[in-house]
Amino acid sequence: MYQERGLKRLGITIIADILIFAVCGVFFAIGRLMFFSSADNNSGAGVSLPVIMYHSIYSGSPGEYIVTPAQAESDLIWLRDHGYTAVSAAEVIAYTEGHGELPDKPVLITLDDGFYNCLSDYLPLLEKYDMCAVMAVVGKYTDELAPADPHVPAYSYLTWNDVEELYNSGRVEIASHTYDMHSLKGRRRGCTMISGENEEDYRNVLRADIDMLQNEVYSHIGAYPEVFAYPFGGISRPSISVLKSCGIKMTLTCYEKPNIITRDPDCLYGICRYNRSGLYSTEEFMSKLTGE
Numbered sequence: 001m002y003q004e005r006g007l008k009r010l011g012i013t014i015i016a017d018i019l020i021f022a023v024c025g026v027f028f029a030i031g032r033l034m035f036f037s038s039a040d041n042n043s044g045a046g047v048s049l050p051v052i053m054y055h056s057i058y059s060g061s062p063g064e065y066i067v068t069p070a071q072a073e074s075d076l077i078w079l080r081d082h083g084y085t086a087v088s089a090a091e092v093i094a095y096t097e098g099h100g101e102l103p104d105k106p107v108l109i110t111l112d113d114g115f116y117n118c119l120s121d122y123l124p125l126l127e128k129y130d131m132c133a134v135m136a137v138v139g140k141y142t143d144e145l146a147p148a149d150p151h152v153p154a155y156s157y158l159t160w161n162d163v164e165e166l167y168n169s170g171r172v173e174i175a176s177h178t179y180d181m182h183s184l185k186g187r188r189r190g191c192t193m194i195s196g197e198n199e200e201d202y203r204n205v206l207r208a209d210i211d212m213l214q215n216e217v218y219s220h221i222g223a224y225p226e227v228f229a230y231p232f233g234g235i236s237r238p239s240i241s242v243l244k245s246c247g248i249k250m251t252l253t254c255y256e257k258p259n260i261i262t263r264d265p266d267c268l269y270g271i272c273r274y275n276r277s278g279l280y281s282t283e284e285f286m287s288k289l290t291g292e
């Protein structure tokens, strides 16, 4: 009797394990189909592209989202000494569209949120080491927060003049980080769909926000952003077609995974990035990013 019950329980456990395994497998497969299908479909071809995500570059205490200028410089030295070449998003986009080649060891450097210190403390480093980066600005921060308290390296955001200066340096492309959806307050997480929200309503809300910043950036630098960074890495599938229709050719996530860039432009929707936390040494971070 005891043995029979034990066997029955064992059987139930095995069935439950199989079910959990199957459900996890389905979610994993859906996730891969949504974000990584093109990148994984290359048959041995394609170029590996590690992508770094910085936020604030400031000479205070390092943190999860704060890297000191000394750390940022040490990162650039490491990349140079290990044969990496910083590429622009435009070069990567052109490659997927069949134009040009990428260097042997490309790296894409991204800067999120639009901190002023990226102009005051990081642009000189990009110039010193002949590298380039992509800056993702939040429209409302640049419109309202930056002019209210500008040019304090610890916390100020870029003003539109600063954005223009970064862009005119020829080393920094301007990307969108939404006009006003960089928030975890309320029911919406970043620019994700709210549970139960009508899909068409969501598309309209997102399109209005994205278009607003596209037009504002264009009015200042004469070019529309082609790169979009999802706030907090939060993604809803309907966002992809909306972003495409707004002229976005590359979307950046916070999944920490390598990327394979192919000649298929669709491989750029869902680019994975490694957050450069100031709590790691350059060697620790680069080992995670590149495996070297």
Ligand SMILES: [Zn+2]
Binding pocket: 112, 113, 177, 182, 231, 232
């Ligand atoms: Zn952000």
